[in-house]
Amino acid sequence: MTTKEFNLNYKTVCNLIPSNTRVLDLGCGDGKLLKILKNEKNIESLGIEINQDYVLEALQKGLNIVQGDLDKGLEEFQDKSFDYAILNQTLQSTKNPEFVLYEMLRVANKCIVSFPNFAYWKVRFYLFFKGKMPKSKALPYEWYDTPNVHLLTINDFFEFCKKRNINIEKSVYLTKRKSRSGFLIKNIANFFSEEAIFVISKNEI
Amino acid sequence: MGNTKIVETKILKINEPIKLQCGKTLEEYEIAYETYGKLNEDKSNAILVLHALTGDAHAAYYHKNATKPGWWDDMIGENKAFDTNKFFIISSNVLGGCKGTTGPSSINKETKKPWALDFPVITIEDMVNVQKKLIDYLGIKKIIVAGGSMGGMQALEWSIAYPEYVKSTILIATSARLNAQAIAFNAVARNAILKDANFNNGNYYDSKHPENGLAIARMVGHITYLCQEAMYKKFGREFKEKPSFDFGVDFQVESYLEHQGKIFVDRFDANSYLYITKALDYYDPIKTHGSLENALKESKSNFLIISFSTDWLFTTEQSKQIVRTLIKLNKNVSFVELESKCGHDAFLLEFEKQTKIIKSFLGV
Numbered sequence: 204m205t206t207k208e209f210n211l212n213y214k215t216v217c218n219l220i221p222s223n224t225r226v227l228d229l230g231c232g233d234g235k236l237l238k239i240l241k242n243e244k245n246i247e248s249l250g251i252e253i254n255q256d257y258v259l260e261a262l263q264k265g266l267n268i269v270q271g272d273l274d275k276g277l278e279e280f281q282d283k284s285f286d287y288a289i290l291n292q293t294l295q296s297t298k299n300p301e302f303v304l305y306e307m308l309r310v311a312n313k314c315i316v317s318f319p320n321f322a323y324w325k326v327r328f329y330l331f332f333k334g335k336m337p338k339s340k341a342l343p344y345e346w347y348d349t350p351n352v353h354l355l356t357i358n359d360f361f362e363f364c365k366k367r368n369i370n371i372e373k374s375v376y377l378t379k380r381k382s383r384s385g386f387l388i389k390n391i392a393n394f395f396s397e398e399a400i401f402v403i404s405k406n407e408i
Numbered sequence: 409m410g411n412t413k414i415v416e417t418k419i420l421k422i423n424e425p426i427k428l429q430c431g432k433t434l435e436e437y438e439i440a441y442e443t444y445g446k447l448n449e450d451k452s453n454a455i456l457v458l459h460a461l462t463g464d465a466h467a468a469y470y471h472k473n474a475t476k477p478g479w480w481d482d483m484i485g486e487n488k489a490f491d492t493n494k495f496f497i498i499s500s501n502v503l504g505g506c507k508g509t510t511g512p513s514s515i516n517k518e519t520k521k522p523w524a525l526d527f528p529v530i531t532i533e534d535m536v537n538v539q540k541k542l543i544d545y546l547g548i549k550k551i552i553v554a555g556g557s558m559g560g561m562q563a564l565e566w567s568i569a570y571p572e573y574v575k576s577t578i579l580i581a582t583s584a585r586l587n588a589q590a591i592a593f594n595a596v597a598r599n600a601i602l603k604d605a606n607f608n609n610g611n612y613y614d615s616k617h618p619e620n621g622l623a624i625a626r627m628v629g630h631i632t633y634l635c636q637e638a639m640y641k642k643f644g645r646e647f648k649e650k651p652s653f654d655f656g657v658d659f660q661v662e663s664y665l666e667h668q669g670k671i672f673v674d675r676f677d678a679n680s681y682l683y684i685t686k687a688l689d690y691y692d693p694i695k696t697h698g699s700l701e702n703a704l705k706e707s708k709s710n711f712l713i714i715s716f717s718t719d720w721l722f723t724t725e726q727s728k729q730i731v732r733t734l735i736k737l738n739k740n741v742s743f744v745e746l747e748s749k750c751g752h753d754a755f756l757l758e759f760e761k762q763t764k765i766i767k768s769f770l771g772v
């Protein structure tokens with residue numbers, strides 16, 4: 204992913220988080236997003252990351268970071284102990300997305316979830332015309348080495364949340380340079396958006 | 409860098425009595441310590457490093473005419489993990505030790521003889537309370553504490569007992585309490601000493617020391633500091649020469665353990681080994697405070713916790729227990745499990761990765 208697109212993702216997530224909140228970033232990578240949030244929104248932060256090199260980079264940024272595996276759950280975290288939990292571009296690479304989402308919703312009041320949209324028209328055309336697993340800037344991997352074992356579409360996510368009474372409070376759809384928020388017609392968003400960012404919550408788990 | 413840094417162990421005499429956890433009182437005692445780097449004007453740059461079971465105050469630099477530096481010289485010094493350009497680093501020998509701080513081999517003023525087993529049984533808490541006297545003497549009010557293994561337990565106890573003092577706590581290859589397996593190995597080690605023909609109920613100072621027992625204790629210890637992978641890598645099933653068809657030292661691993669035992673008896677006191685392993689076994693803030701949460705709730709420290717993947721003496725899971733508690737308490741905590749093939753020994757060997765992590769944490 205290019206820096207430009209990353210910036211848009213970060214900017215969007217940043218806009219969704221109020222100042223002075225307590226934020227947990229799941230799969231925080233090298234901690235870039237948390238660092239931005241700390242600087243811009245003065246958040247209290249904790250990151251979880253499985254990759255040791257990233258853990259070191261995040262530590263160098265002065266962040267609190269715990270090395271851990273999201274797929275093993277968040278047992279160390281008490282219910283609703285964070286204002287926000289972030290799962291940025293990570294949902295599609297978890298082994299058990301449903302479990303991870305439930306755990307997030309348990310430990311945080313609100314969750315921000317983003318993922319590359321597999322129903323984006325370019326992805327569809329790639330498969331349709333080339334007959335091969337789609338590759339793009341958002342999906343740079345080969346079929347055999349991709350960490351993205353649970354790719355999904357915007358429609359899939361809506362259906363998933365509806366079935367489980369998970370509230371979608373906000374939705375933001377990203378294309379190359381633009382972000383559109385609010386309630387676009389779902390199928391249109393599903394066709395034209397390269398990436399989606401949702402704010403979700405659940406009253407009872 | 410060419411110019412080797414020389415350091416001398418200093419002795420601080422404390423003439424006021426200290427009440428110990430066992431209920432007894434030590435009327436007076438001495439603390440052996442070394443310092444590296446410079447204490448800044450507002451005395452805010454101190455790091456207390458805490459040694460493991462058989463360590464001492466000599467953590468870094470060289471003693472005059474010595475060929476080997478202190479036990480954590482890889483980590484302490486200019487531009488190292490504990491950077492002497494920025495920090496003032498203090499290291500002291502623990503209470504009950506045999507390297508300058510009062511312990512069972514010290515002279516009991518009343519009897520004019522070594523204390524031996526009349527020395528009161530000491531705990532990790534007692535060790536920390538004694539270190540606090542040194543910190544008070546140096547006029548330091550805010551401190552960073554760091555240690556591996558038993559040193560980590562002392563660092564943890566510092567953050568529990570003196571929450572107003574501790575700014576940051578670095579816990580390496582440690583746990584809040586030993587598991588039964590670790591206690592079992594300590595029990596075997598103590599038995600080897602206690603059953604040695606020369607032990608004489610601890611009163612061996614003017615005759616032959618219980619060297620066989622202490623050497624066996626050290627051999628047991630070294631087995632627990634390694635792991636299967638480390639042993640395989642170091643020795644495999646290699647013979648020293650060829651099978652002897654008697655009961656001498658055949659295998660490389662036997663030879664290693666024998667060597668470690670032999671060199672240990674020259675530098676360590678058997679009674680100290682008994683006392684310090686007992687302190688390790690007893691330490692249990694979970695029991696003392698009802699829970700680890702209770703123990704740590706007053707802490708104002710940031711925490712960095714490092715474990716090693718092949719350490720089965722102080723496991724990653726035990727480190728995670730501390731991490732979980734700190735997260736529950738909303739404390740600032742970072743945790744890394746380092747991949748290593750060195751077992752528990754990794755904390756003394758894998759200094760490159762530790763340096764990166766600790767430097768980042770300390771914000772150098």
